[in-house]
Amino acid sequence: xxxxxxxxxxxxxxxxxxxxxxxxxxxxxxxxxxxxxxxxxxxxxxxxxxxxxxxxxxxxxxxxxxxxxxxxxxxxxxxxxxxxxxxxxxxxxxxxxxxxxxxxxxxxxxxxxxxxxxxxxxxxxxxxxxxxxxxxxxxxxxxxxxxxxxxxxxxxxxxxxxxxxxxxxxxxxxxxxxxxxxxxxxxxxxxxxxxxxxxxxxxxxxxxxxxxxxxxxxxxxxxxxxxxxxxxxxxxxxxxxxxxxxxxxxxxxxxxxxxxxxxxxxxxxxxxxxxxxxxxxxxxxxxxxxxxxxxxxxxxxxxxxxxxxxxxxxxxxxxxxxxxxxxxxxxxxxxxxxxxx
Numbered sequence: 081x082x083x084x085x086x087x088x089x090x091x092x093x094x095x096x097x098x099x100x101x102x103x104x105x106x107x108x109x110x111x112x113x114x115x116x117x118x119x120x121x122x123x124x125x126x127x128x129x130x131x132x133x134x135x136x137x138x139x140x141x142x143x144x145x146x147x148x149x150x151x152x153x154x155x156x157x158x159x160x161x162x163x164x165x166x167x168x169x170x171x172x173x174x175x176x177x178x179x180x181x182x183x184x185x186x187x188x189x190x191x192x193x194x195x196x197x198x199x200x201x202x203x204x205x206x207x208x209x210x211x212x213x214x215x216x217x218x219x220x221x222x223x224x225x226x227x228x229x230x231x232x233x234x235x236x237x238x239x240x241x242x243x244x245x246x247x248x249x250x251x252x253x254x255x256x257x258x259x260x261x262x263x264x265x266x267x268x269x270x271x272x273x274x275x276x277x278x279x280x281x282x283x284x285x286x287x288x289x290x291x292x293x294x295x296x297x298x299x300x301x302x303x304x305x306x307x308x309x310x311x312x313x314x315x316x317x318x319x320x321x322x323x324x325x326x327x328x329x330x331x332x333x334x335x336x337x338x339x340x341x342x343x344x345x346x347x348x349x350x351x352x353x354x355x356x357x358x359x360x361x362x363x364x365x366x367x368x369x370x371x372x373x374x375x376x377x378x379x380x381x382x383x384x385x386x387x388x389x390x391x392x393x394x395x396x397x398x399x400x401x402x403x404x405x406x407x408x409x410x411x412x413x414x415x416x417x418x419x420x421x
Contacts (some may be wrong), residue, residue, distance in 0.1 A: 084109035088118060135406045144310075226260060226403035233400060235380075242395070243384065246329040250302040250405035251356040253337060253376050254293045260403045262292060270396040280397055287395045288336070288377030289402065295372040297362040298413045299337050301403065305329035307351045309336075309392050312343060315366045321375075322365030327353055328390055335398075338375040339365050344413070376402075 084093045087108050098109035110118070141193035230241045241247040252260060265271060267290035270283040279287055289347025309326035316322050316338070324338040325347065353359065364372040386392060 083172075086114050087112045089115040101239050156383070157365060170281045213325065230261065230397075230400040230403045233396065240380070241401070244329075244331045244333050244380065246303040246331045246333055247401050248404075249355075250401050252302055252402065252405040252407045253294075253299050253335075254291050254362060254374055255298045255408055256410040257291065257407050258291060259292060260405065260407070261399050262290065266364055267292075269399060276295065281394045281396065288338075288375050289398055291374040291376055291402075293372075295341065295361075295363055298358050298411060299340060299360050299362055299374055300356045300408065301327055301337075301353045302335055302355070302401075303329045303333075304355045305335075305353050307347060307349050307353055308334070310343060310347050310349050319352060320366055322367065323363070324375075325359050326390075327359075332381040332384060334379040334393060336375075336377050336379075336390075338377075339363055339373060341365060341372075356408055358411075361413070393404055 084098055085091070085094060085109060086093045086098075089111065091111065093109045095109060097112070099112050099115040101108045101110060101115075165170065204346060228329055232241055234240065235243065261289050263391055267286075269286060269289055271286040273286055281287075305327040307325060308328045309324070311317060311321065314323065316324060321336075322339040323343055324340060325343060326334060326336040328334050340360035341360075343360040344358050347359065362372060362374050364370075367373070376398060378396055378401070380391035380396050381389070382392045382394060383389070
């Protein structure tokens with residue numbers, strides 16, 4: 081004799097104890113207790129309810145590719161449409177790498193021509209990425225302005241730019257820059273660095289900001305000061321900084337401009353530097369596999385009275401002052417500036 085299945089709880093019902101019911105020529109066999117509750121919706125016991133939690137999205141890893149000349153328009157449309165073969169795309173990329181201009185001037189010209197299309201491609205990628213993100217994760221605070229996002233920090237209850245006036249009126253170090261601050265958090269102050277142990281004030285991470293731009297782009301001083309270090313070695317003394325200059329400003333703050341391809345001719349330690357003066361070109365010295373960029377950092381003196389001591393300092397986030405800086409147009413750094421008189 082085959083046992084039946086209760087229509088209410090779907091449990092097995094021995095025929096000898098079941099409650100039979102004839103419907104439309106078929107026989108149902110109910111548990112007696114289920115028959116008494118046949119008009120009440122069945123809910124499984126609490127012990128049988130399995131809680132299913134929404135999966136936690138893993139943090140997305142951002143990859144940044146080196147800037148290359150644009151593929152022909154028809155090739156780009158085929159890539160976007162998904163109809164180009166992998167072998168053809170590989171050949172196109174190899175051809176682009178082979179033809180990529182090597183001189184700083186040619187690099188700057190090629191990247192300048194790509195600025196508008198780069199912005200469109202980045203916007204398209206951000207839109208496609210955000211469409212795939214779970215809506216529950218898009219809850220970050222939104223700021224109306226960059227100044228609101230990056231307020232002026234305080235030390236001992238005093239705004240930093242009140243104690244150190246050279247932090248106001250900065251010229252952005254990258255001429256004709258498309259960004260005052262990068263959007264990618266791995267390029268921010270305090271971001272983690274594999275194999276690098278940073279200073280405590282940097283959260284043991286990145287002690288500066290990585291500013292994007294085309295290779296060969298002129299780099300300028302953010303404020304007036306005196307050169308305290310000019311490093312011409314391709315890797316830098318530590319093998320990480322590359323070619324760089326370090327400037328002590330009139331109030332004792334210091335800024336550094338690293339990974340430059342070239343340092344402006346004739347710069348010597350002890351030279352007086354003016355705000356907006358050309359100091360070198362954006363490059364890729366000692367960056368490894370990372371695309372060209374300017375590592376820019378800001379140091380604050382621990383003792384305001386001992387402004388000549390360039391070693392007694394601590395790093396601080398330059399973002400609040402970068403977003404309030406002025407970007408100057410691109411200029412030809414190879415031509416000497418004519419005197420104003």
